[in-house]
Amino acid sequence: MGTYDLHINCFWAQRIEGFYAILANGLKFPKYFSGKLDSLSECLSDLTWLEESQINIYFYEEPFFLKGEAPGLRSAVKQTIEEAVEELLQLEEEEGEMLKKLSIYWK
Numbered sequence: 001m002g003t004y005d006l007h008i009n010c011f012w013a014q015r016i017e018g019f020y021a022i023l024a025n026g027l028k029f030p031k032y033f034s035g036k037l038d039s040l041s042e043c044l045s046d047l048t049w050l051e052e053s054q055i056n057i058y059f060y061e062e063p064f065f066l067k068g069e070a071p072g073l074r075s076a077v078k079q080t081i082e083e084a085v086e087e088l089l090q091l092e093e094e095e096g097e098m099l100k101k102l103s104i105y106w107k
Contacts, residue, residue: 001051001052001053001054002051002052002053002054003052003053003054003055003056004050004051004052004054004055004056005056005058006023006026006027006055006056006057006058007058007060008022008023008026008057008058008059008060009060009061010059010060010061010062010063010064010065010066010067011061011064013059013064013065013066014064014065014066014067014068014069015066015068015069016035016066016069016073016077017035019065019066019077020033020035020040023040023057024043027043027044027047027050027055027057028049028050029043030043030049037076037077037080040077040080040081040084041080041083041084044080044081044084044085044102045083045084045087045088045091046100047088047100047102048099048100050100053099053100053101054100054101054103055100055101055102055103056103056104056105057081057102057103057104057105058105058107059104059105059106059107060107061107062106062107065078081104082104084102085102085103085104088100088101088102089101
């Protein structure tokens with residue numbers, strides 16, 4: 001199954017549109033991804049289109065992450081990402097097998 005690593009330099013993700021574009025391209029989101037928080041949550045909680053079972057996202061230069069957006073949006077996006085990680089872990093426990101594991105690293 002393997003590991004899929006996505007490295008994101010947050011300097012290029014200071015605006016929400018840029019962040020969504022980087023993430024959608026990097027994780028090969030389906031065409032139905034709408035660039036909204038609920039769509040982000042849905043895609044991150046699935047990831048079945050990726051062959052690899054372990055997905056790692058490395059965020060570098062964290063102080064730049066969504067720096068050009070309202071602080072509330074930055075918090076909401078981070079919370080959505082954290083909830084997707086938890087949802088995948090919960091699905092693993094319910095199904096009794098590892099489907100996808102998503103790990104996030106902030107640097």
